Structure formats: C-alpha cells, structure tokens
Amino acid sequence: MPSGWSLIRLGTILVYLFMFAPVAVVVLLSFNSSQFGSFPMEGVSFRWFVELWNNDAIVRAFQTSLVLGALTSVISTTLGVLGSLAMVRYSFPGKNLIATALIAPILVPEVVLAVALLLFLGALGQPKSFVLLLAGHVIFTLPFVVLVVQARLVGVRREYEEAAMSLGAGPVQTFFQVTLPLILPAVLAGGLFAFTISFDDITGTLFWKPGGVETVPTQIFAMLRNSISPEINALGTVMIVMTVALPLLGAAAARRLSRGRGGG
Amino acid sequence: MTEATTHAVTLQKVVKRYGDFTAVHQTDLGIEDGSFLTLLGPSGCGKTTTLRMIAGLTSITEGDILIKGTRVNDLPIHKRNLGIVFQNYALFPHKTVQENVAFGLKYRKVSADEARRRVGEALELVQLPQTADRFPSQLSGGQQQRIALARAIVIQPDVLLLDEPLSALDANLREDMRVELKRIQHSLGITTVFVTHDQSEALAMSDRIVVMSAGHVEQVGSPEEVYNRPSSEFVARFLGASNILEARIVSADRTGAKVETQGLGTFQAAIDQDETRRFAEGQKVKLSIRAEKLALTATGKGAAEVASGDAPDIARFDGRVTTVDYQGQVARYFLEAGGHQLQAINTIDEHPLSEGEAVSVGVRARDVVVLPQ
Numbered sequence: 001m002p003s004g005w006s007l008i009r010l011g012t013i014l015v016y017l018f019m020f021a022p023v024a025v026v027v028l029l030s031f032n033s034s035q036f037g038s039f040p041m042e043g044v045s046f047r048w049f050v051e052l053w054n055n056d057a058i059v060r061a062f063q064t065s066l067v068l069g070a071l072t073s074v075i076s077t078t079l080g081v082l083g084s085l086a087m088v089r090y091s092f093p094g095k096n097l098i099a100t101a102l103i104a105p106i107l108v109p110e111v112v113l114a115v116a117l118l119l120f121l122g123a124l125g126q127p128k129s130f131v132l133l134l135a136g137h138v139i140f141t142l143p144f145v146v147l148v149v150q151a152r153l154v155g156v157r158r159e160y161e162e163a164a165m166s167l168g169a170g171p172v173q174t175f176f177q178v179t180l181p182l183i184l185p186a187v188l189a190g191g192l193f194a195f196t197i198s199f200d201d202i203t204g205t206l207f208w209k210p211g212g213v214e215t216v217p218t219q220i221f222a223m224l225r226n227s228i229s230p231e232i233n234a235l236g237t238v239m240i241v242m243t244v245a246l247p248l249l250g251a252a253a254a255r256r257l258s259r260g261r262g263g264g
Numbered sequence: 265m266t267e268a269t270t271h272a273v274t275l276q277k278v279v280k281r282y283g284d285f286t287a288v289h290q291t292d293l294g295i296e297d298g299s300f301l302t303l304l305g306p307s308g309c310g311k312t313t314t315l316r317m318i319a320g321l322t323s324i325t326e327g328d329i330l331i332k333g334t335r336v337n338d339l340p341i342h343k344r345n346l347g348i349v350f351q352n353y354a355l356f357p358h359k360t361v362q363e364n365v366a367f368g369l370k371y372r373k374v375s376a377d378e379a380r381r382r383v384g385e386a387l388e389l390v391q392l393p394q395t396a397d398r399f400p401s402q403l404s405g406g407q408q409q410r411i412a413l414a415r416a417i418v419i420q421p422d423v424l425l426l427d428e429p430l431s432a433l434d435a436n437l438r439e440d441m442r443v444e445l446k447r448i449q450h451s452l453g454i455t456t457v458f459v460t461h462d463q464s465e466a467l468a469m470s471d472r473i474v475v476m477s478a479g480h481v482e483q484v485g486s487p488e489e490v491y492n493r494p495s496s497e498f499v500a501r502f503l504g505a506s507n508i509l510e511a512r513i514v515s516a517d518r519t520g521a522k523v524e525t526q527g528l529g530t531f532q533a534a535i536d537q538d539e540t541r542r543f544a545e546g547q548k549v550k551l552s553i554r555a556e557k558l559a560l561t562a563t564g565k566g567a568a569e570v571a572s573g574d575a576p577d578i579a580r581f582d583g584r585v586t587t588v589d590y591q592g593q594v595a596r597y598f599l600e601a602g603g604h605q606l607q608a609i610n611t612i613d614e615h616p617l618s619e620g621e622a623v624s625v626g627v628r629a630r631d632v633v634v635l636p637q
C-alpha cells in the first residue's frame with residue numbers, strides 16, 4: 001500500500017509533468033526532422049533552426065526584441081535606481097503617493113495599461129512609434145526594478161555613504177564609489193528582470209507596436225494564425241534558452257562578484 | 265588672537281529641533297585646538313545630534329558652528345575636512361583595507377606614491393600594517409575599528425569625531441582600545457570630539473568633559489572637576505556613586521559654608537570663592553558626597569578615640585551597615601544613618617565590616633559639595 005508520502009510525491013511529479021511537459025514537447029519537436037510538427041519524431045536535425053536563421057521576418061523580429069529589451073532594461077534600471085534612491089534616502093512631500101504610482105503598473109491589468117497609454121498618445125495626436133513601444137515597456141518593467149533595488153538599498157546602511165562624504169567624496173562620487181557597488185547585484189537582477197519581461201511581453205506590445213514592426217512574441221503569434229510550423233518550435237526553444245539561461249548567468253555572475261569582494 | 269581662533273570648533277547658540285521636539289537646546293561650546301573633548305550623557309540626551317551637527321550630517325535649526333574660525337553652517341560635509349569614526353565602523357565592504365584607508369586621499373591632491381606612504385604610516389600607527397590586502401569581513405571587530413580610525417586620520421582632518429566607537433567591542437578590547445585611541449590622539453595632537461555614555465571612558469580619556477542631559481549642557485570641565493565638583497544633582501548622580509542630601513545653609517563665607525541636614529547634624533562644606541554669592545543664609549540646597557569619601561570606622565573601637573584623631577574639618581555621624589557588597593580590594597557598604605540610606609565605598613584592610621555593625625562615618629569639608637536646589 002503506498003504511504004502518504006509517496007502519494008504526495010506522485011502528485012508533485014504529475015503537477016510538474018503538467019507544467020513542463022508541453023515545454024519539453026516544444027523543445028523536443030524543434031529538433032524533429034519531419035515536416036510536420038508532431039510525434040513520432042523521425043530523426044534529429046537542426047533544420048528548423050537553420051530555417052529560422054534564413055527567415056528574414058523572424059531575424060528582424062529577433063533584432064527588434066533584442067534592441068527593445070536592451071533599451072528597456074537600461075532605461076528602466078537607470079530610472080529605477082534613481083527612483084529607489086529618492087524613495088529610500090530622501091523624504092519629501094507626496095512621497096507615499098509617488099511610491100504607489102511607481103508600483104501601480106504591476107497592479108493595473110496590462111490590457112488597461114496598454115489601452116490607457118494608447119489613448120494618451122491619441123490625445124496628444126501622435127502616431128504609434130517605436131518610442132511609444134519602448135515607453136510602454138519601461139513603464140511596465142519599472143516596478144520590478146524599483147522593488148528589487150529598493151529592497152537592497154534599505155539594507156545598505158547610511159553610514160557607508162556618510163563615511164564616504166566625510167572623507168571628501170561629493171554626492172555623485174559617493175554614489176558611484178560606494179552606493180552603486182553595494183547595490184550592484186540588485187541592479188543587475190533588476191536589469192535582467194526588465195530585459196526578460198520586455199523580451200516575452202505580448203499584450204502591451206500588440207497594442208503599442210507601430211505597423212510593420214514585430215517582436216518575437218508578436219511574430220510567433222502572427223505565424224500561428226497560418227499554421228503550426230515546426231519553425232515555431234525552434235523559435236520557442238531559442239526563447240526558452242534566452243529567458244531561462246540569461247537570469248541564471250546573471251545570478252552566477254552576481255555571486256562571483258560578491259565572492260571576489262570577500263563579501264562571502 | 266581672538267577667542268574663536270584658538271578653538272578648533274565653536275558652537276554659538278546652537279539649537280536643533282525636530283518639529284516641536286527640541287533635541288538640543290541652545291548650546292555654546294568651544295573646543296580647544298588639539299584637545300580631547302567628550303560629550304557624556306545618558307541615551308537620548310542629544311550627544312549624537314550635537315556631533316552630527318558639527319560633522320554637517322544634521323542641519324542646525326539655529327545658531328552657528330565655526331571650524332577653525334570659519335562659519336561652516338552651509339558647508340557640506342565633504343568640504344569640511346573631518347575624520348569620522350562610526351559606532352559600526354562603516355568600512356566599505358567592497359574595498360580592501362588599503363582602498364578603504366586610501367579613500368579620502370583620492371579627493372585630496374595626493375600622488376599615488378604619497379598616498380601609499382601615508383596609508384602605510386596610518387596602518388603602522390594603528391598597528392595593523394599586515395592587513396592592507398584584506399577585506400573588512402576578514403578582520404575582527406577590534407581590527408575593523410582600528411582601520412576605521414586609520415581611514416579617518418590619514419586625511420589629516422581638522423577635527424576627529426567619534427560616536428561611541430568602542431561600544432561594539434567586548435569589555436577587554438574596549439579598555440585596550442581606549443588606551444590605544446588616547447595614545448594616537450595624543451601623538452597626532454588632533455582635536456577630538458568623542459561621544460559616549462560610559463563615564464569611565466569619559467573620565468579616562470578626556471581633557472574636557474561636557475555632561476549633557478535632555479538636550480542641555482549640564483557642566484563642562486576637566487574629568488576631575490566634573491567628578492569632584494559636580495555643578496548639579498544630575499552630574500553628581502550620573503558620574504560615580506553619590507549620596508545626595510537635602511540641607512539648609514546656616515552661614516556662608518569665603519572659606520566655605522556651614523550646612524544643616526535633617527538627621528545628620530551640621531557640616532562644613534567647601535565652596536569655591538565665586539560660589540559664595542550663590543548661597544544665602546537659610547537657602548535650601550542639596551549636598552553631594554561621593555560614596556568613596558565617606559570613611560567608615562567600626563564604633564567598637566570607641567567613638568571618642570576615633571573622633572580624637574580627626575582633623576578639625578572632619579564631621580562625624582553614627583550609622584549602621586545594612587548590606588555589604590564585597591568586591592575584593594574594596595567593599596561597597598549600604599548604611600542607615602539619621603533616617604537616610606547612604607552608600608560608602610571603602611578599601612578593605614584585613615576584614616570588611618559586617619552587616620549590622622555600628623559605624624562612625626567621617627566626612628571632610630572639602631568632599632561635601634553644595635548644589636543649588
């Protein structure tokens with residue numbers, strides 16, 4: 001008779017299967033040499049990855065996604081660090097309101113946010129553009145950066161900065177010499193977050209993207225409307241590698257960084 | 265030379281308020297060049313606030329602060345040339361000892377060679393020359409504190425500010441560091457402001473002590489002055505163990521005052537010449553007598569005999585030991601005399617007095633301090 005524990009184990013395995021089996025199928029099928037994206041697999045090949053590489057639309061979407069993700073990440077992180085500094089280190093009127101406003105984009109449903117930004121742009125009489133798309137992604141990723149960086153900054157005692165200033169470092173020098181190095185792991189994590197969120201966002205992107213511009217998710221979405229091509233499996237595999245491997249790499253780098261500094 | 269220029273730091277009518285709450289009431293203070301000044305007082309009395317105002321880390325509500333005769337109210341901290349040592353060291357965890365100590369030199373026009381030499385000297389001075397390549401997390405608490413000190417003095421600051429720098433260390437280390445710190449301060453001749461709530465630290469290290477209470481300066485003086493001639497009941501109680509008695513002035517002249525207590529008879533009390541004016545006949549006052557200034561003698565020996573050997577300025581009264589707190593070299597006695605609970609600390613020769621023993625208590629006029637009511 002199976003004991004309670006083995007039942008739980010069985011349940012856990014089933015849940016994981018349910019969650020990851022589809023992903024595994026996508027990855028597996030991306031290496032299928034058959035024309036049709038279904039089992040049984042006929043043989044292993046990199047054919048679909050090569051096709052991907054030769055598909056101009058996909059390569060363009062990829063470039064767009066990379067540029068968009070990178071810019072979003074840099075802008076969000078910069079703004080997020082500045083915002084966190086203001087929230088943690090200074091007190092000023094209306095601080096609570098601003099703190100809420102910074103986090104709000106997480107709480108508001110993405111569709112609402114997307115429409116709101118679009119309406120706002122309409123009111124200004126501007127056409128959709130890449131800048132709008134970028135702005136949308138920045139607004140949407142900023143809260144994640146702020147939350148991560150703020151949490152870290154709270155743990156960095158004021159005395160470090162006061163000590164630096166007493167030794168002659170101005171506020172800017174103090175930031176780059178002391179504050180930034182101490183919050184660097186959180187800054188990197190925030191930046192990676194922003195990148196991966198931007199990289200696989202579809203809801204907002206569908207609303208904001210100007211005509212003719214596709215990101216990887218909207219490209220897949222468009223391709224799905226015609227047929228389920230094995231190319232999509234290959235593309236899915238590439239995206240999984242990007243969004244899973246990148247944060248892992250980042251975490252490893254951050255760990256290395258803090259070890260190198262004797263921070264243990 | 266004017267007064268202000270012989271002072272490294274001057275506080276003029278300085279006030280600090282947080283909203284309605286006054287953390288530091290109007291304070292005037294001059295800190296002599298090269299001296300070691302301690303701000304001493306119980307928790308929350310405004311020591312840190314005062315120190316931070318000098319440092320420029322806290323804004324001042326009213327008044328002026330002068331460093332080397334220059335008004336610095338609006339000068340930001342990084343332009344004040346001060347060395348600060350924090351209670352928790354605040355060494356930069358991502359920099360090596362070498363980089364930590366050299367930090368302040370980056371913002372002063374010092375060549376790389378010169379910087380290396382000065383960092384080396386500073387590390388010698390705090391006796392940790394071999395730690396240059398380590399990170400702060402690889403040092404003990406005491407070592408971190410020394411490095412923090414080295415980092416603060418290597419820039420040759422005009423004033424060294426220390427906020428309870430020893431309180432995070434364990435008792436033995438604290439005493440070593442106390443001596444060490446004083447040695448370094450003395451050898452550099454650097455003006456130092458030291459904050460502590462530990463009276464023994466203050467007494468051992470300071471040239472001058474500022475005793476603070478609830479945002480007020482209670483007394484400023486040398487360790488001996490504040491210990492032996494407290495100017496208020498607060499100071500008398502805060503430093504060491506004191507007996508405080510209610511009394512009335514019978515007469516006061518240039519040499520001293522005659523005071524009458526309830527239950528213990530009349531005493532001669534020493535007062536300074538300029539204090540004579542402060543006390544009028546019949547005025548109610550308080551007396552402060554240090555526990556170690558009450559000399560106990562067992563009355564079994566014969567009271568008359570004891571008294572006959574006394575100098576003329578010694579007053580005597582009878583009492584009874586209620587509790588003995590034996591401490592080896594000395595004993596602390598709690599006694600009952602004339603309806604008062606008193607304590608006395610006496611060195612022990614042969615045997616301590618025992619509980620319940622009747623004693624004769626002698627006290628010299630110069631050890632009786634008259635305090636205003």
Ligand SMILES: Nc1ncnc2c1ncn2[C@@H]1O[C@H](COP(=O)(O)OP(=O)(O)OP(=O)(O)O)[C@@H](O)[C@H]1O
Pocket residue numbers: 282285287305306307308309310311312313314461
């Ligand atoms: N930022 C602030 N806002 C309001 N009140 C404050 C602030 N900083 C200090 N205070 C108050 O001012 C008073 C003096 O504080 P301070 O830190 O100077 O005390 P302290 O003498 O250094 O005490 P401790 O020995 O505990 O360090 C305290 O009552 C404290 O509550």
Ligand SMILES: [Mg+2]
Pocket residue numbers: 311312313
């Ligand atoms: Mg304090």
